Amino acid sequence: MNETIFKKAYGLAQQAFKADEVPVGAVIFKTETGEIIATGRNQTERLKDPLAHAEMVCIKKALKKTGEKRLLGYSLFVTLEPCVMCAGAIAAVRLDTLYFGAYDQKSGAVNQGTQVFTHPQTHHKIKVIGGIHEVECGDLMRTFFKNKRESQK
Amino acid sequence: MNETIFKKAYGLAQQAFKADEVPVGAVIFKTETGEIIATGRNQTERLKDPLAHAEMVCIKKALKKTGEKRLLGYSLFVTLEPCVMCAGAIAAVRLDTLYFGAYDQKSGAVNQGTQVFTHPQTHHKIKVIGGIHEVECGDLMRTFFKNKRESQK
Numbered sequence: 001m002n003e004t005i006f007k008k009a010y011g012l013a014q015q016a017f018k019a020d021e022v023p024v025g026a027v028i029f030k031t032e033t034g035e036i037i038a039t040g041r042n043q044t045e046r047l048k049d050p051l052a053h054a055e056m057v058c059i060k061k062a063l064k065k066t067g068e069k070r071l072l073g074y075s076l077f078v079t080l081e082p083c084v085m086c087a088g089a090i091a092a093v094r095l096d097t098l099y100f101g102a103y104d105q106k107s108g109a110v111n112q113g114t115q116v117f118t119h120p121q122t123h124h125k126i127k128v129i130g131g132i133h134e135v136e137c138g139d140l141m142r143t144f145f146k147n148k149r150e151s152q153k
Numbered sequence: 154m155n156e157t158i159f160k161k162a163y164g165l166a167q168q169a170f171k172a173d174e175v176p177v178g179a180v181i182f183k184t185e186t187g188e189i190i191a192t193g194r195n196q197t198e199r200l201k202d203p204l205a206h207a208e209m210v211c212i213k214k215a216l217k218k219t220g221e222k223r224l225l226g227y228s229l230f231v232t233l234e235p236c237v238m239c240a241g242a243i244a245a246v247r248l249d250t251l252y253f254g255a256y257d258q259k260s261g262a263v264n265q266g267t268q269v270f271t272h273p274q275t276h277h278k279i280k281v282i283g284g285i286h287e288v289e290c291g292d293l294m295r296t297f298f299k300n301k302r303e304s305q306k
Binding site: 044048049050051056059060063067068069070083084085086087088089091092093106107109112113114115116119121123 | 197201202203204209212213216220221222223236237238239240241242244245246259260262265266267268269272274276
């Protein structure tokens with residue numbers, strides 16, 4: 001994946017931050033060319049929908065845009081390690097490669113936790129590359145939650 | 154949960170079967186009274202959306218109906234053991250109890266596979282009761298896939 005893709009997803013995470021949403025952004029692109037076909041950011045607060053994670057929003061858009069049931073030939077970059085729900089969705093749509101930014105010790109289900117894609121039960125052995133611009137993506141999360149804690153004092 | 158809830162969900166699974174969808178039905182109800190507030194059935198084919206599992210459809214409806222971000226005080230019955238995506242969604246909305254029908258050796262993520270709710274990482278220790286009308290729910294699945302295999306011969 002290229003820097004344009006990172007910047008697009010990071011910009012979406014920043015938008016989420018400004019909207020007081022957990023700052024996560026996601027982009028789906030053609031694996032071969034890098035052409036972006038769908039984007040998404042966390043919207044759980046605005047939509048009052050705890051399922052509206054960046055990845056879910058982005059995948060839904062990509063499915064609509066392509067008209068396909070499987071996103072073969074497409075890859076996803078998301079600024080945070082996906083949770084178990086999103087990892088399940090990523091496997092279900094058969095994306096080629098999952099790129100992600102910050103590791104998520106608490107809710108990540110790729111490199112930690114249930115490790116959905118390396119679990120023997122997985123139906124889809126996706127290629128995973130984590131830690132892309134890890135510090136920037138992680139700092140956005142850390143600042144967001146630090147602000148939240150301070151505002152609750 | 155009561156028989157009315159089972160029958161509703163099983164009826165939805167049968168509807169899915171007739172529509173050539175994987176036959177799974179789900180119902181969300183008030184834990185205390187059993188009042189049904191949302192229903193869903195698998196619609197992955199009709200919607201061309203591999204994320205449109207019965208549980209996801211049902212949870213989305215329940216969130217809209219209640220206007221809440223969490224489904225505290227509500228429980229879910231689904232005719233098949235949830236997959237990893239749906240288990241993640243069930244945890245995210247904080248349902249009280251998960252009841253399910255047939256165990257799913259291949260894709261179930263509750264009693265097998267990644268065992269989302271008993272994994273140390275889980276944020277939500279939900280009460281789980283599996284195997285409700287297991288044979289009926291399982292037979293519907295087995296007949297569906299047997300027919301599929303035979304039609305492909």
